[in-house]
Amino acid sequence: MRREVIYILIVAAITVPLFLPLGLKQRITPEVEKFYQTVEELPAGSSVIVSFDFEASTVAETKPIAYAVLRQLFSKNVSVISLSMLAEGTGLGYDFLTKITQEYNKKYGEDYVFLGFRPQYQATILGLGEDFSRVFPRDYLGNGLSSLQLTQKVKNYADVAMIISIADGDLPQYWVDYAQTRYQKKVLAAVTAVMATTYYPYLSSGQFSGLVGGLKGAAEYELLLGQPGLGSKGMEAQSLGHILIILLIIVGNLTLLAKRNK
Amino acid sequence: MELGTLTAAILTLFIFSFLYRDNPFYKFAEHLLVGVSVGYFLVISIDNVLLPKITEPLFQQKDWSVLLPLLAGALILTRLIPAWSRWSQISLALVIGVGAGVAIPATLQAQILIQMKATMFSIIPPEGSSALLYIFERVVILVGLTSVLAYFFFSKEHKGALGSYAKIGTYFLMIFFGATFGYTVMSRLSLLIGRVQFLLGDWLKFLN
Amino acid sequence: MDLLIVQIFLLSFNNSRLNILIALVIAGLLVFYFIREAKKKGALYLRPISGLTAIEEAVGRATEMGKAVLYTTGLGKMERVATIASMNILGNVARKVASYGTPLIIPCYDPVVMAVAQEVVKESFAKEGKSEAYRPENIYFVTQSQFGYAAAVDGVMVREKPAANLFLGTFEAESLILAETGNSIGAIQIAGTDSTIQLSFFIVACDYTLIGEELFAASGYLSGDPKITGSIKAQDWLKIFITLAIILGVIFSTMGLDFWSNLFSLK
Amino acid sequence: MPLRLPLLVVSISALFMLVQFFVKANFLDSAYQEVLDWVQIIYLFTLWVGALNLIKLHAKKTQDKRQAFYSLVTLAGILLMLIFGLSGGKATGSAFNWVFENVQVPLQATMFSLLAFFVASAAYRGFRARSGEAFILLAVASLVMLGRVPIGNLISERIPDLANWILNFPSMAARRGILIGIGLGTVATALRIILGIERTYLGK
Numbered sequence: 001m002r003r004e005v006i007y008i009l010i011v012a013a014i015t016v017p018l019f020l021p022l023g024l025k026q027r028i029t030p031e032v033e034k035f036y037q038t039v040e041e042l043p044a045g046s047s048v049i050v051s052f053d054f055e056a057s058t059v060a061e062t063k064p065i066a067y068a069v070l071r072q073l074f075s076k077n078v079s080v081i082s083l084s085m086l087a088e089g090t091g092l093g094y095d096f097l098t099k100i101t102q103e104y105n106k107k108y109g110e111d112y113v114f115l116g117f118r119p120q121y122q123a124t125i126l127g128l129g130e131d132f133s134r135v136f137p138r139d140y141l142g143n144g145l146s147s148l149q150l151t152q153k154v155k156n157y158a159d160v161a162m163i164i165s166i167a168d169g170d171l172p173q174y175w176v177d178y179a180q181t182r183y184q185k186k187v188l189a190a191v192t193a194v195m196a197t198t199y200y201p202y203l204s205s206g207q208f209s210g211l212v213g214g215l216k217g218a219a220e221y222e223l224l225l226g227q228p229g230l231g232s233k234g235m236e237a238q239s240l241g242h243i244l245i246i247l248l249i250i251v252g253n254l255t256l257l258a259k260r261n262k
Numbered sequence: 263m264e265l266g267t268l269t270a271a272i273l274t275l276f277i278f279s280f281l282y283r284d285n286p287f288y289k290f291a292e293h294l295l296v297g298v299s300v301g302y303f304l305v306i307s308i309d310n311v312l313l314p315k316i317t318e319p320l321f322q323q324k325d326w327s328v329l330l331p332l333l334a335g336a337l338i339l340t341r342l343i344p345a346w347s348r349w350s351q352i353s354l355a356l357v358i359g360v361g362a363g364v365a366i367p368a369t370l371q372a373q374i375l376i377q378m379k380a381t382m383f384s385i386i387p388p389e390g391s392s393a394l395l396y397i398f399e400r401v402v403i404l405v406g407l408t409s410v411l412a413y414f415f416f417s418k419e420h421k422g423a424l425g426s427y428a429k430i431g432t433y434f435l436m437i438f439f440g441a442t443f444g445y446t447v448m449s450r451l452s453l454l455i456g457r458v459q460f461l462l463g464d465w466l467k468f469l470n
Numbered sequence: 471m472d473l474l475i476v477q478i479f480l481l482s483f484n485n486s487r488l489n490i491l492i493a494l495v496i497a498g499l500l501v502f503y504f505i506r507e508a509k510k511k512g513a514l515y516l517r518p519i520s521g522l523t524a525i526e527e528a529v530g531r532a533t534e535m536g537k538a539v540l541y542t543t544g545l546g547k548m549e550r551v552a553t554i555a556s557m558n559i560l561g562n563v564a565r566k567v568a569s570y571g572t573p574l575i576i577p578c579y580d581p582v583v584m585a586v587a588q589e590v591v592k593e594s595f596a597k598e599g600k601s602e603a604y605r606p607e608n609i610y611f612v613t614q615s616q617f618g619y620a621a622a623v624d625g626v627m628v629r630e631k632p633a634a635n636l637f638l639g640t641f642e643a644e645s646l647i648l649a650e651t652g653n654s655i656g657a658i659q660i661a662g663t664d665s666t667i668q669l670s671f672f673i674v675a676c677d678y679t680l681i682g683e684e685l686f687a688a689s690g691y692l693s694g695d696p697k698i699t700g701s702i703k704a705q706d707w708l709k710i711f712i713t714l715a716i717i718l719g720v721i722f723s724t725m726g727l728d729f730w731s732n733l734f735s736l737k
Numbered sequence: 738m739p740l741r742l743p744l745l746v747v748s749i750s751a752l753f754m755l756v757q758f759f760v761k762a763n764f765l766d767s768a769y770q771e772v773l774d775w776v777q778i779i780y781l782f783t784l785w786v787g788a789l790n791l792i793k794l795h796a797k798k799t800q801d802k803r804q805a806f807y808s809l810v811t812l813a814g815i816l817l818m819l820i821f822g823l824s825g826g827k828a829t830g831s832a833f834n835w836v837f838e839n840v841q842v843p844l845q846a847t848m849f850s851l852l853a854f855f856v857a858s859a860a861y862r863g864f865r866a867r868s869g870e871a872f873i874l875l876a877v878a879s880l881v882m883l884g885r886v887p888i889g890n891l892i893s894e895r896i897p898d899l900a901n902w903i904l905n906f907p908s909m910a911a912r913r914g915i916l917i918g919i920g921l922g923t924v925a926t927a928l929r930i931i932l933g934i935e936r937t938y939l940g941k
Contacts, residue, residue, distance in 0.1 A: 056842040091842075203909075242882040331778040370924060408713050414918050441878070494755075705918075
């Protein structure tokens with residue numbers, strides 16, 4: 001089979017379901033359920049850290065996850081202190097936050113704050129544990145932290161209920177290694193599918209209080225929220241794509257076998 | 263049509279042209295991406311980091327304490343001049359030393375001690391669970407973990423009992439790599455779905 | 471005076487972190503001891519790594535067929551551990567290649583890596599007394615674009631049809647493209663990297679794969695560097711301790727005693 | 738400058754961080770925060786060196802007729818962002834944010850979506866069950882791929898359950914083994930750095 005044919009097949013496999021929904025049913029995995037429940041149990045008025053630890057390359061996966069997580073947080077009247085450990089995540093995180101806070105009529109400075117970007121993960125995570133305003137004298141928009149209502153009362157990890165890292169790399173591990181071990185904060189990880197398998201030991205040991213993986217995780221989350229969105233829309237395309245890849249592997253191996261036996 | 267969407271769509275197609283082969287359109291888009299990302303990083307790092315952390319305390323609050331780290335940082339810039347570059351080693355040494363110093367306890371705790379503790383379970387099934395399955399699962403974890411450690415044991419040749427046990431380790435590794443393989447394929451397809459949704463939905467408005 | 475410092479230290483010691491201190495002391499002593507041993511004795515015993523035998527066979531087959539060997543260290547910068555490990559292995563491969571007179575092609579992603587690779591290969595050829603056969607033009611810088619690099623290496627594979635492809639170092643998403651083309655030209659392929667994701671692809675696309683620590687051990691085995699061999703030895707001992715501690719933990723927990731597992735917890 | 742000085746700085750700073758971790762004392766804590774600030778600032782400069790090196794490389798390439806155009810594109814991209822960002826701000830609606838949203842993000846996202854094509858092509862032409870191990874890998878991969886999408890559920894309810902079980906038990910166990918191995922490697926490297934045995938980072 002020529003390469004071009006394979007390329008056309010893969011495009012077809014993921015395009016057709018976008019036009020002709022198959023109406024397939026979703027199932028929810030315990031790790032996503034646990035993530036959702038942990039957030040659900042937050043008392044109203046508490047604060048959490050949401051860290052946008054991803055770059056634009058994985059936005060197709062991280063955007064649906066970020067939307068779903070932010071929607072749950074804001075619908076529960078939890079305040080969000082947000083930042084990014086990667087420069088590119090800063091712009092994306094700010095856009096996502098702006099969009100979702102508009103949906104829920106949230107006020108900047110009272111219900112949420114966006115701190116922005118800091119280089120060097122370890123020093124940043126450790127520094128935030130002592131004092132937010134020392135690491136970030138000003139937020140992303142240039143406001144002094146002491147001039148914002150939210151950061152007047154939430155000053156370091158002691159004042160937040162949990163840390164949520166939405167990531168396409170190993171940052172959730174840094175949050176556990178540096179924020180959890182020293183400050184005993186709950187860490188929740190929402191990651192791209194590529195990263196998900198590597199994090200199961202952290203889930204099993206309880207270092208993560210929940211794990212959402214990839215577009216599939218986002219789709220489950222949307223189902224729990226009762227708000228189908230980007231994740232759910234992609235799931236059927238994903239289904240056909242997977243079937244095609246499996247078929248290609250089988251056919252490829254069989255062809256080789258047939259050639260050898262000749 | 264919105265100019266932004268059109269720009270994004272054209273650039274998207276430029277990148278896809280790589281599938282035919284490496285060509286000037288792809289090269290243009292790729293070089294543009296490198297330039298724009300570096301520019302973006304520089305702006306964020308100046309506006310969001312340099313100004314509030316250094317410039318402002320120094321010039322507005324006359325806080326001289328930031329001079330020292332600024333100087334240490336500036337030493338790093340000597341790396342741009344080969345003859346002076348070794349001076350950057352002093353500042354680099356601080357970053358590496360601090361990194362090593364904080365990494366040791368953090369790694370020992372989060373990646374070793376707690377992972378060990380999580381494996382020190384009782385194999386007596388809790389009430390209300392399926393007893394056989396519970397015991398089987400604990401055995402799987404125990405054998406999986408220790409056989410993988412045996413596979414990465416280099417002081418003794420993999421023969422006899424150690425050899426067989428390490429072989430079991432390879433099967434566990436294959437299961438893990440298989441799961442990772444599946445999840446990676448999943449991720450890659452999601453990224454393409456995202457782009458197709460953009461081209462057909464946001465740009466051409468075929469999807470509602 | 472000293473006593474006073476010790477007293478202050480003891481008084482202000484954070485007791486909840488005692489277990490970490492103990493772990494640190496054990497690890498520190500082992501690493502220190504074995505590196506010293508390795509320096510004294512020259513080299514410590516490490517088991518032969520089967521991936522290295524596979525590399526040898528691949529180079530041998532390329533020679534038989536009169537075709538080239540293609541070697542790449544991937545996208546890693548020189549300071550990456552995987553790149554350094556790859557250079558140690560490259561030195562060995564270059565000696566084999568020099569003694570057989572097989573061409574060795576190394577397209578590079580990073581100019582610094584290229585310079586080091588040239589040095590390493592040149593030295594190996596000299597050691598084999600084949601300095602005149604060394605071809606620096608076969609070790610060249612390609613581009614710093616990830617997919618551009620993959621496309622260029624693909625081109626080399628299709629044109630030169632190497633009999634063996636060695637991918638040892640740091641690889642990212644481009645690994646797929648490299649391994650697939652290598653497969654289509656029927657080359658023997660051996661890979662080694664520390665990236666979990668790329669490993670999962672390499673294992674099914676290559677004939678042999680060095681997994682994570684194996685790559686580092688292989689480099690220690692070949693170079694005999696006391697830093698590496700000593701550390702590997704220390705880590706081996708720690709693995710034994712960890713295994714024993716876990717087994718004890720399971721036994722005690724099953725007996726309903728949790729004093730042992732509590733020693734390992736965060737307080 | 739003798740080599741000793743950086744080695745001394747490495748050891749002292751690492752030991753300080755260790756002592757601060759194990760000892761409760763206020764004066765250590767304020768010095769600790771100071772050090773963290775320093776590290777962030779120095780690290781920022783290392784990132785700038787990377788960016789400046791890239792600018793230098795492309796500036797040099799503009800001399801070369803064949804590559805000049807592409808390098809000019811890169812340099813223009815940098816300049817454009819700097820001008821937009823530093824003059825017009827980075828808020829939603831600014832030129833800077835426009836370029837970010839309509840050039841940088843789609844380009845970056847599309848670049849990585851190419852991988853879907855490469856995976857598909859490699860699935861047919863590259864992934865071979867040439868050994869028992871490779872067969873297990875591919876079998877588990879297929880099962881997980883089926884189990885994690887709605888269609889797997891349609892074929893049999895057992896498939897998603899099994900996929901989930903694999904992730905939570907055998908795969909998790911192997912990953913825990915790898916994690917501990919990597920952890921030991923990290924600790925050993927850090928210890929070598931502190932003891933001054935490891936000097937590769939200084940180019941030695």
